[in-house]
Amino acid sequence: MIERIAEFCIRRRAWVAGVILSLTLILSWFALHIEVRTVFEDMLPSRHEYVQTHEKFKDTFGGSNMVTIMFEVEEGDIFQTAVLDKVRTVTLGLREVSAVNQYQITSLASKKLKEVRASTAGIESRPLMWPDLPVDAEAMAELKRSVLRNPMVYGPYVSKDLQATLVTVDFIDQQVDYSKVFHEVRALIAKVDDGSVKIRVVGDPILYGWVNHYLPETIQLVLAALAVTLVMLFVLLRTWRGVSLPLLAGVVSAIWALGICRLLGIHFEPLVIVVAMLITSRAVSHSVQIVNRFDDEIELLPPGSDTSRIAARVALADLFRPGMLGVIADAACMAVVALSPIPMLQKLTVLSVVWVSTLTVSAVILTPVLLSFIRKPHGMAHPINCLPVLRKVLDLAVVVSLSRARYAVLGVSLLVVVSAGLYSLNLKIGDANPGSPILWPEAQYNQDSAAINARFEGVDRMFVVLGDDSRPDLIKGNEALQAMNSFQRFIEAQPEVGGSASIADVLPQVNSSLREGNPRYLELGDSGSLNGSLMAMLDSVSEPGDISRFADDHYANGAVTLMFRDRQGETIRTAVARIKEFIASHPLSEGQWHLAxxxxxxxAAVNEIILSSQIEAIALALLVLAVLCTIVYRSTTAGMLFMVPVIISNMLTFAFMTWKGIGMNINTVPVAALGIGLGVDYAFYIADRVKEEIAIGSSPEHAIRQALHSSGMGVIVTASVLILATLLWWASSLRFQAEMGLLMAIWLSVSAFSALFVMPSLIYVCRPRFIFGERGQAAATITQPTSFQPA
Incomplete structure (x- = not known):
């Protein structure tokens, strides 16, 4: 069947090339119109309990797209007209920002921060600094005193040293455009930033806005990596076809993938450019293997009019099986990620599977078809020949594989895999370091985040809800209030939780105010009737929206908001475990707790999904790979044999992630899944060439020597080129891209080493029947030579 496919493609080469190029032109129009953006809702596992709680209450208690702005002075305190005027200007200006939730803007200059007072005239609740700034020194001093005696403001919104204050604002998840919000918020801050006050801003809209901000730099790195790839291919392969055809294969696969995804309505996530580069590297790799095999065949054929056609047909026929198996393995291993309930990963899976599948057309078929058109295939484009240096490496691989050193290679590989596997048990799920792992620690965003966390209770928030929709006024009850108060004291014992807030913190202010500010009464009432009276008094002096941070309109549900100083996976898991511990040990007679x-x-929901599914996903991907190899080669031994390089590359990669503190999160999972297929591609070419040589009567030694000097040359060329190209990503301003580029380089290095040294040694020792057939037993009795002449 493979021979017939190869014969048809070369015989009808004009039609095949014409159809492929025509479809490429059509799909290029759609590819140019694909959307490049981050959609927050795609990151949420909608069926998870925490996400359902979030979706239900986010409009009341605050969503996950909150932006925090800190105004910080170096000398004196913030109670200066010039400083507070900046706070007021930004607070009012935030109303005009796209997708803003105008009921979730909170600062000293907003209506939400109030002081409750009691006098002979009654109880009143008035904003601290709204609608106007203090008019004189006495008014400013009174504002300062009001802040100092209000624990809901002093600490949460004004720092303990009085040198900083916060503005917080939330955005509507369904409408937020990170790039637009990023530019509008920065433009608003620029209007008041005259250098006298340090202004810092953090939040997911700002974080992903920085990702989009660096998109031009990312494109420059892509072009630089492409340039390095082309130059190295030109130097090493010494032909224009060795440069142009791998480039064309990568371009065609990208156009097809982006065009098809545009037709399917799938957008392009900026952070997955790393995945795109990884897949494009596979296109280059497959194409270089075919070009290299074409060049080998050309050297064996005499010059003639049909030389290129014959060599192209042989290259296509001989490399069709390993090429297709590599494509299918990559696609199948990536498809496993679609089992995750996270829409972003599902859409990325579709994009990746489509992209990988297009390699069948762009590299496996189009490259040999175009090779068949070459009229003068014997010429070289330049006199520099670097291949003898690479052949020395291949000679070493031959000597190692066919001598007793092969046992040392296999033994050391086993020891390394076991050690790396044990070390990888410490791999973190979720973010592994403070700040955002997307950016470098010295990036402005991470510096701003660290500065805010140092002065305040914490930038990132979680709310836990206590209530029952069927029980209005439940939160006014003594049991609910006491439960909230106890819960807050319990959870604040965790060092990473900087503070908490609930309606149980507001009522003590009312209680104390009723007794002329006596601090002895700065606590909840000791009876349900007293707490109910305090709640009624607070409600009577509140305006619509004042209580929305703490309870819904019917007081059926109340929230405890926790402020976190970092978002590391271990911090979040500890907090969730402690919350569940408190709930289990403090049962309620009415209402229930809802996480989170x-x-x-x-x-927390995303991390739990990754934690519960990561091991299963890796195991399933390995199973898929084993089944594919078993089907293609009709041997269970093949399935087990090809798992060896995958296990080696993945264990070493996970060990590197553990060492460098790279957590397994929503951004790194797709790269890890695709790496399972990446780890075996090179081995396919080596093993299949050995099988081919054995089939024509070669001895095992000659077959391995030929495989290494033919397919092995393609492996070492593509690996060296792509390793250097991917290392360029270390210059990226996005830490995630830099680390993933380094991760790809390690994957490629280990995969190449496994294919050149481990697989030939394993094949020679095990003599699997699917490669050697019945000759395997006979070959085992052949006296092994003591020395080998390099090919």
């Missing part, structure tokens, strides 16, 4: 909303609640 806000950004940290959403991240």
């Amino acid at each position: 909303g806000g950004l940290i609640g959403v991240m």
